[in-house]
Amino acid sequence: MTNPYEPGTVQPRNSNKTLVKGFITGLLILVMLIPTLFVQSLIVERKERQKEVVEEVSSKWAGAQVVSGPYIVVPYVDPLAYSEAQKTGRRNIILLPDDLNLTGDLLPEKRKRSIYNVMLYHSNFNEKGAFKVKLPADIDVKNLLLKDARICVGIKDFKGIEEKMSIAFNGSQYELLPGLPTALIDSRGLSAPVDLTNVDFAKPMPFEIDVRLKGSEMIRFMPLSANSKFALQSSWPNPSFTGNVVPSDYTVSGKGFNATWKFNSANLPFPTVITDSLPDKQDISFGVSLVQPADQYAKTERSIKYAILIIGLSFGLFFIIELLQDKPLHPLQYILVGLALIIFYTLLLSISEFISFNYAYLIAAIATIFLIGMYAQSHFRNRKTSGILTTGLTVLYGFIFALISLEDTALIVGSIALFIILALVMFVTRKINWYNPTFKPSTLNPL
Template sequence: MLKSPGRRFIIVGILVLLMFIPLFFAAEVINSRKFYSQDTIRNVGMEWGGQQTLSGPFLVIPVEREVTTLKSRPKIDPDTGLVMTHPDTGEELKVRYEETVIKSGPSVYLLPRKFDADLATQTQMRARGIFQVPVYTAQVGMAFDFDTSAAEPLLASNETLLWDKARIEVEVSNNKALRGKAEMLADGESLPMAPMAGRHGFTATTGDPRGRGEYNLALGLNGAQSLMVTPVGLTSQISMTSDWPHPSFSGAFLPDGHEVSESGFTANWTIPHLARPLPQAGREDVAASARQVSGFGVRLIEPNDFYQKAYRAANYGILFIALTFLTILLIERGAGKPVHAVQYILVGLTQSVFVLLMVAYAEQIGFAAAYAVSAGAVIALLTMFGFMALKLGRRALVLGAVLVVVYAVLYLILDSADYALLAGSTLAFCAIALTMFATRNEDWFGPEKEKGPGLMTRMFGPTRPVAPVTPPVTPVVGPPSTGQTPPKDPPRDR
């Protein structure tokens, strides 16, 4: 390294910037492991039942209509019973007549007047390889009724409601998730249920619903990652309870109130029909629209999982590498031999590998234990490297103490995403302030010395000097020298 402290500081800064390269590749490895984990969670979840969304119930009343059409047929001679023809052209004669037929029309869809739903889930962990996947089993209870008087105003004059063929439809995300009890009661009477053809869900035949009161549905299903419902009632009251301690409420509506603890959560919603863009009665199936526009519920998430933590550690890694480099730069002053750039790079690579160690061990033993093992190994290695290779002597203990503080702060940053920015920015500010205080008397230009060779001379070596060119001297011809001083000329007369 250069002897000037200012130049050494700049070189160390450049080395810090170079450490972005190994940190970038470490972050890419973490992302690939995260995507692999997410694929595993998604595949296991789909095999268990997948993300569930309950849409309904809807009362569907088939409609038939009388359609009168004008047709033509051959004209028959009433006497002979033969087809009559034109006397001149011989063409068959036609007679027009009206025919009235009964055809199916668009069904009437009624949404519940009252809709109360109670959903309770119990979670369990499923393992695939080294990955743990949370899944749930849900028990669903619904109570609802319909205002059947809203159906008649939707009909045209030639249409008729087929009340005896009315049915209730409930859609789910996947029929294979249905498990256990599935029963629908109307005034205490059990209704026959069947899966819907070509769609995920089931139907229950009600008979004439005009004499029915309240309906009750009990349903068991499996699912993973999320459980959503749609507020289909004129007034919808939904409650959820679960033993999962990390819910993420999402969708069109947040709960009116909720309680979350280590033993689980409870939440409840009350949603009026004005809050949802769905007609109470219509001639179109609104199940898909209800799911997309008004669905809400809870997602079962792993908060701040170790892949997220490791990725954030890679993002904050440049800060902690810079702090380590800065510590070495400050404590090496006065040592007999300055730290070389290669040694700084080795220190930076060690800290870059830390995030990979943390992920690799976290997949096996959990985040906290993996962090302790990885951080302890890095701190011990760098402290011994400072003592043995950097020749810092007792100052290597200072380096070890700084690393302990740095990785303790990093753990706090990773463990609490809400305070990560606060802790990281405060640590950076304190580090800069301590550096300014420690170098307040530093001579950044270094000691005065004679000017050495220039940059071009150090790069290409000294140039060969060129002898100066002098004009030739013409010799003077005279008598041979006798070794005596020639006599002076006598003075001339003036």
Template sequence: MDNNSYKIPSNKKPFSPVMKKLIFLVVFAIILIIPLLFVGKLVERRGRLFKETVTEIGNEWGKSQKIIAPVISLSYTDSSLSKDDSIRNEKNVVVQPVQRRLAILPEELNATIEMKDELRHRGIYNATVYTANIKLTGYFSPKDFPDKNDMVAYLSIGLSDTKALVKVNKFKLGNVEKDLEAMSGTMANPLFTSGISGQIGPEYDGMMKEDKIPFEIDIDIRGSRKISILPLGKKNNFDIKSNWKSPSFSGVLPTERNIDDNGFTAKWEISNLIRDYPQVLDINQDVYDDFKDSYSEADLEVYRDSEEYEYYNSDDSKIVKVLLYNSVTDYTQIYRACNYGFLFILMSLVIVYIFEIVSKKVAHYVQYIVVGFSLVMFYLLLLSLSEHLGFEMSYLVASLAIVIPNSLYVASMTDNKKFGIGMFIFLSGIYAILFSILRMEQYALLTGTLLILVVLYVVMYLTKKADIFFKLEEENNQ
């Protein structure tokens, strides 16, 4: 009896090396999502720290400024009887005098605002702030004033951050040559609380006999991020100009605007018909959202979560608002780049694999791991450099630091300079396209989709002869 053991031949084919390599590439690309996520979280943390730093600088220099000016706030004793009071008085009911407080709005309001942005530094972070000169002219109508002799009146200016008031250059009312003496507080509380005012003394009594009560106000203020002004007049004409090159307008949009390399100019012509409050307000009873300050917790929240959230989601639709901000920051661009990371890394690994097949040089798995992690390092290097060199220069340096070594590595791996040049052209192309996508906002999705199609067509061209894969597999099996 033959004790020799015989192996039963198996019908199973050996697992294809080509299939093994393809499965490895897909799994490895998926694993690389983990370090990409870590880089994305790091970008978010650094971006949040940047916004908090910008908020602190803005709070120290001057917050977002909201201008409510000018208003004549007055108080007097009203001893007249209403219809109901008259009926009650017939029944010998004593009617007590009432202290009335009114706010008179201007008949015409003209505002000229000239802004100049400045850069402030803290550590590695920069924040853009501004100084503004505000000139307000126009007139009040004496017909809006009550016929009372015991009135105490003030000319009031609402300013959301009075800490940033630099100087009061002119504060005139009527035809009196002497300026009003500015004092803190608006005297229109609770209609609006923060600002300055000037008491209107007996020397201004004669202005009630005139057809118009003119005013002229000139102040210098500091601020950050945005500026807004309330159209208080029956007729409003606003002119705002600045050297800021990327403004955003909201609320009441300008009738004319021009944006160029020197900055922007914008003009508004606004009627009182857009507002929902009358020409004479009862300070004690009337409450309107347009007069409320909205820059405390909301401003901090916008910097933490979304730079435009409070700006675009506020209810100040009847206010002229100009936002001075960078719509796309370095951190938002890097975060968007990380979102394309998996796609670009997978495409790069596939191209390396195609070069391996065409060159008939078997690459080790370790070589793919080295290439994959170097591609992930691009995003971390871009983040690190952008905090010191600026985004454009950082992107150039980071891309060259990845493109050149990987091209040389592929050339050495395949023993063919042509494949190294091909890798250089491919990586340079996708990083150039990625840079274009990051600079685009409206066409980013379209450009990204076209990029995928182009790469797909290139892969289809390079793999049109499928017998290359089988030949390589036969050679490996032999």
């Protein structure tokens, strides 16, 4: 028997055909990745459309809210910098509470606009606490302009205020109106003039305020107090805690969540009496986002990243079977199969906008596998061959779905699975004579 590997041996013409066909198949795999770029652009377009809808609804309802305060702004005259002629030397000091306790409820409300869902909420919370002012040594209480003192609350979007806001402070009730005396802490908010005397600084000044506020998707708070505790609860079962501070205690279940944040004077990056500038206040803000668990666009984007894997393995499976069956596929037939694999993603994207992603993936996968399986049956005229292709595609789509569902372990699971797939391919093709890969249909038994 002639050894095709011996020097000087003329290789069969089939070896050249196999090499050329393998090269063409590899080239077609790369070519079929081009349509995936257009599908990715379509995903981005649909995601942007959803974002526009969310912003439109939120602009009419109320946006994501940021709440801070209460705090007191007191003008004072700096005698070293005061000029009667130029009316300079007047500054503000900001007094923060010594204690703050906030308890609140978030009531989620899902609004449907066209085919999109927008997460909105109503919030009810109560704030209690007290001011215990200790002025710095360089500020004389006599230089404070107490008649111009104002108590302030920061709220990002006024459209979210659902009822008149008033605050009980130091034994009196004050109605809060839009406008702040300084933008040092908040750019937007409510304030009210308060009656302060020198005597008030020698004792605790209690306060209490009830707030009913609506917003969309997220609410954040500023812990502007020496000691503070924030407790939130909601019936929303999929919260995402935002900011640089995680809750000190929380529970999440199918019935909702409870979360508690605690702060003390060591956590506050500035004193309770602020006379100069405030550090980046966003560094201490925290809150919760009402996340919609089925973000179909993000999952579709993740799935299309594995397009080269699906197309490559599918084409490879067809290539091996056509060698074993000696029924070659025309490059145009490979393109048709590739287009079917690409249309899977458009089916997944469009169906997932109406039903959950998992069901959309199942429907799109079944439709694609059935189409390719029937096409293989019509070409190879062999149920066993069609069954092998259908089983292979089913396992492949199931594997991709598992990777999409995983988060932290997706890389290691995918790497191990690809190693196993490669080992199986090497095992199945171990007896193929690549120099003369001609078999009768009856010999299709790769194991």
